[in-house]
Amino acid sequence: MNSGGRSMYTSSFILNEIINTFGHLIQSQTVRNVRKSIFYFVLADETTDISQIEQFSLCVRHVEDQKYKVREDFLTFVPVYDVTGSGLANTVLEILSILGIDLKKMRGQGYAGAATMRG
Secondary structure (H helix, E strand, C coil): CCCCCCCCCCCHHHHHHHHHHHHHHHHHHHHHHHHHCCCEEEEEEEEECCCCCEEEEEEEEEECCCCCCEEEEEEEEEECCCCCHHHHHHHHHHHHHHHCCCHHHEEEEEECCCHHHHC
16 A cells, blocks of 8 residues: 555565465464364375475364364475384374374374385
8 A cells, every 4th residue: 555556566575475374374274173173184195395305295184073074184294304114203293293283183194105104
């Protein structure tokens, strides 16, 4: 309103800030929904991104409170530096703890293509 109509808000800095803000809002809502659920299931898939960094994509499957609708939601991408089974397991446990998701409510785990996690 104060820019005289010249502001476009299309710089990469502004756009990345908007994307990150929406990402945090969506993640916060997802975490709130998982906390309300009586149990959840963790889904993890290991992949290498374009900058050659190993990372996990973490998702959760849970039942919506009172609607009894099964939901599967993306939580986050996590850089992974230890790709052993115990290293990947510790990464999952650490991220869930950081997000404030109760580990006692976890009822299952799924790993797409992460053969290391089988052990």
